[in-house]
Amino acid sequence: MRYAYYPGCSLMESAREFDVTTRAVMERLGCELIEIPDWTCCGASAAEPVSRLMNYALPARNLAIVEQEMEGLDVLAPCSACYLNLLKVNREVVGDRHLHGQVNEVLAASGLHYRGDVTVRHLLDVLKTDVGAKIAEQKVTDGLKGMKIAPYYGCQILRPYPVFDEPGNPTSMEPFIRAMGGEVFEWRMGNRCCGASLMMGHPEVAIESVAAILADAEGADAIATVCPLCQMNLEAYQARAVKEGGKPVPVLYLTQLMGLALGLDRETVQLEKNLTMTAKVREDMATRAWAMPEPETGTGAAGVTDQPQEKGASHV
């Protein structure tokens, strides 16, 4: 399975651990990612408030390059905003003769043209549809036994175009969490907005959303995300969100957790890059503090979070 890989800007900057783990995990699962040559920004959610045309032309430029130079490959985007912007071109531009003409007129300024033949996929879509949890499970070397993971999907991955999952009640991460030996933490905030770029201009508004999400995650050992902005908002503002009623929870990329389970080395998984990776969390991860001892061999009904765990009592 080969894909035209569109990392997006964040994955080259503050979310490098997402890029590194996505590449490594996909390779381990038998997928070849070929980076789109000379790819540029998709415009995120900032293009549309500034220019209607650029909102479509920026992602279309990248699709035009794939169409021209990587014929037949699906585009794989790990970032939800990149994915939606690229998908939007196929959904809103292709088929609208007037708009399609305008977008191609803009692209022509760089000698490009987009017919509309490239399929756009999110990382999670590829994992669910092309790879499958069974294959992932077969490769698990070092499970996350007992770790309670809250799957966080965010907004733009399934809205407004629910391509590969149910936007009201998304479940596509769950088979992967189980395949890694983890437990799916049941919560209601998996598709709630994190506030996105409101965190810049109106943090007081965005913090309310972050606090509500973090409060609902109480009891989870980690939140798993597939979006660099969700990850940043949930992680970087935890101290403030806790004052508003949130609970501190480590926020990791799904690919980091999968990397751990697939036995990738520590340099690749890059847990130390996460801002919520405190000494306590790191120790919990190293000692598998979340793993409940087996009832017949255990030393008692130790709770996952409220009782001290014996180091080494729960090898996986």
Place this chain on the structure above:
Amino acid sequence: MSGAVRETWSPVSDEYRSVLKGLQETVGACMQCGTCTASCPNGHAMDVTPRAMWRMIQFGMLDRILESRTFWMCSSCYMCTLRCPRGLKLTSAMAALKRLARLDGNRAARRNGAFYEAFMEDVETHGRVQETSMMQRYFLKRKDPALPFTFLPLGVKMLCKGKVHLPSSVHNGVLEPLFAKAREMEGMS
């Protein structure tokens, strides 16, 4: 009410007319059910509910629309668009309102639009967003000397984690022809 009767059907300049016309087409079929308002995670911070905003657009109440902070509170989560029983592109309408307010260019619009502008300028210059230079642009645009300090603790944390990078110039200028062409076509060159 004091003074003159509030003007609701505002005179619309040519510049605004095309954006407003597009907006009226987008929300023309709104039946005022209020599902959008009920679905909005940021509704608590809005002064006009999304439902009422669509009505004001249908009526062309431009001055009231531009006074509102509602559309700046939209975080593009698409919940309203997903749930709209009429299938209207409401999140796109919120973005169009942001563009309309930029044309108006009042102080609130300059402040609220600063992040989007800084982001797009950085994309135009570098081809890809360079987080450090984008944040510098944002701070300059906000003209609030205290603002950088509110981000300082986070900046230091990110620096310690190796998450701050010097801007790369590899893709500088790649997108300039596209931006120039789009500006020309959108009548802003």
